[in-house]
Amino acid sequence: MFFCKLFKYLLFLFIIKPFIYLGLGVNVSGINNLPKIDKGASIIVANHNSHIDTLLLMSLFSCSQILKIHPVAAADYFCNTKFKQFVFTKLLGIIPISRKVQKATKEEIFKDINEKLREGETIIIYPEGTRGENNELNKFKSGIAHIAKMNPDIPVIPCYINGPDKILPKGAFLWVPFIADVYVAEPIYYNNTPTKEFTEQIRKVVENLKNEHKKKEEL
Amino acid sequence: MEQFIITPTVRIVLIGLYIFLFALMGIFKILQIMKKNVDNWLIRTRSFIFITIIFTVAVCSCVVGAYLLIGLLSYLALKEFFSFTPTRTTDRKVILWAYCSIPIQLYIIYSHWVVLFYLFIPLYVFLLITVRMVIASNTDGFLKSLATIQWGLMTSVYALGYLALILTIPFKYNPAGGSVGLLFYILLITVTNDFMQMFCGKAFGKHKIIPKVSPNKTWEGFLGGVIATTIFSMVVAPFLTPFSSLQAAFAGFVLAIAGFFGDVAMSAVKRDMGVKDTSSLIPGHGGVLDRFDSLIFTAPLFFHYFAYINPIVIARGH
Structure with missing residues (x-):
């Protein structure tokens, strides 16, 4: 376990962070809204266009904080072989989740996520459920609202990421360097609304961030 | 590994630059203690010191290091x-x-x-x-x-x-500073020109020179920059280049005008695209393109000016 953490730490310090900051470049707005990872758990929510998204979001934090961040990822994509399962869950700390609808209770589906949140660790989740194309914001799945409902005192931080759809779009093999933009909104808490409405509420915030970016581009 | 020859005169100017930058830093620190608002200047100076250190390390390490820095x-x-x-x-x-x-x-x-x-x-x-x-x-x-x-x-x-x-100019064409001296000269002249144009513009600026592209640029800043750069070029040229004082003055004069247009051209592009800074890589300065925009116009001009004054042969026989 210790060596896995050391590996993750060194990987981000010497390879991923230099790649993100010097190879690509990031502009962050709303940096003060970023959660304090050391002070407790939080749920980071973002739009999803590329594998770069996760590296980008994690690189916004310091290397010791990154150890406490766990991206939630599709089990059928990241854990379909024994080797991939080892690399992604043990070395990079992702939480695999099944994308198929099962006849299980919500507690069972979100067991791993709830466990991490209760331990005070942060998760990154993409409610679109898969990588989108052409930088469009798809419909959000309601899983995020269920997680928030089960953990009402943990803040949800909606983010909008622009750029990774150009850097490494779905299906592309080589990446092309561009500077990415990350917009971070103020944290929101679960407010006893129905889960569908809460999901829509989060989507609205991400959409507003997207419009904010578009306005900047059209100036 | 192949290394550049760094002559004593180049060393003197480099040390002088460090003393100047750290003195500037000290002055701003004192002004900050006196509760003057100089935070932005402090950040800019710190970035400049950082850039100078990277440049020094790259040039002093080996030939390949300097090429890689320019590639970066x-x-x-x-x-x-x-x-x-x-x-x-x-x-x-x-x-x-x-x-x-x-x-x-x-x-x-x-x-x-x-x-x-x-x-x-x-x-x-x-x-x-x-x-x-x-x-x-x-x-x-x-x-x-x-x-x-x-x-x-x-x-x-x-x-x-x-x-x-x-950097490929052979040492024999510039015994005073070698190719590193010439690179150092063009960087110094360009940065001095940027700084003096801004400084003179802030101090005496009244008549706008090209308001539709860059509303902060004034005739006073432009002329002040050209005069200051010409004088600075005459002072620094004997250390770094083989130019006579007349040649150095002309080089400073032409490079100052070219640097101004480099700056304004990038402003026009940025204005067209609706951005203020090209990125936020260099604290206090913006992006690489914001900082080195004048160099785009001055570097080619300087090379051909030098090649005209001392007809040089660096090409392979193709």
Whole structure:
């Protein structure tokens, strides 16, 4: 376990962070809204266009904080072989989740996520459920609202990421360097609304961030 | 490993620069203690010291290190350019080809194949980019995209490539400073000009020179910058270049005017795209393109001016 953490730490310090900051470049707005990872758990929510998204979001934090961040990822994509399962869950700390609808209770589906949140660790989740194309914001799945409902005192931080759809779009093999933009909104808490409405509420915030970016581009 | 010859006079100027920068830092620190608002200046000076240290390390380490630094500069500038200009999704692969021209050009310069350097980006990459874009087969906005990518390459890769070309000038043509002295000279002159134009503009600026492009630029700043740079060039030239004082004065005069236009040209592009800074890489300065925009115009001009004054042979026999 210790060596896995050391590996993750060194990987981000010497390879991923230099790649993100010097190879690509990031502009962050709303940096003060970023959660304090050391002070407790939080749920980071973002739009999803590329594998770069996760590296980008994690690189916004310091290397010791990154150890406490766990991206939630599709089990059928990241854990379909024994080797991939080892690399992604043990070395990079992702939480695999099944994308198929099962006849299980919500507690069972979100067991791993709830466990991490209760331990005070942060998760990154993409409610679109898969990588989108052409930088469009798809419909959000309601899983995020269920997680928030089960953990009402943990803040949800909606983010909008622009750029990774150009850097490494779905299906592309080589990446092309561009500077990415990350917009971070103020944290929101679960407010006893129905889960569908809460999901829509989060989507609205991400959409507003997207419009904010578009306005900047059209100036 | 092959290393550059760093002459005692170059060392004197370099040490002088460090003393000046740290003294400046000290003055700003004192002003800060006196509760003056100089935070921005402090950040800028710190960035400058940082850039100077990177430059010193690269040039003193070995020849390849200096080339790699110039390659990195081109890469960062090109990346900024492609990030703030709108490009079509079908241009992804074309842009990847554009990036590939940086290492190839560096190799061409490193092997002293000067004739190919002159033609590589303006002709061959120009044609290749067109070919790649034809293969991508999206004719909507074809010419506009082509022009955008080529402008980025000409400024960020070709013009900045002249910095590497200056490094290939043989030592015998400049016994006072060698090729490092010449590179150091053009960097110093360009940065001094930027600084003096801004300083004179802030101190005496009244009459706007080109309000539609850059409302903060004034005639007073422009003329003050040109005069200051000309004088500075005459002072520093004997340490770094083989120029006579008349030649140095003329070099300073021409480079100051070119630097001004480099600055204004990038402002025009930024204004067109609706961005203020090209990125936030260098604290207090903005992006690489914000800081080194004048160098795009001054570096080629300086190289050809030097080659005119001391007819030099650096090309392989092609």
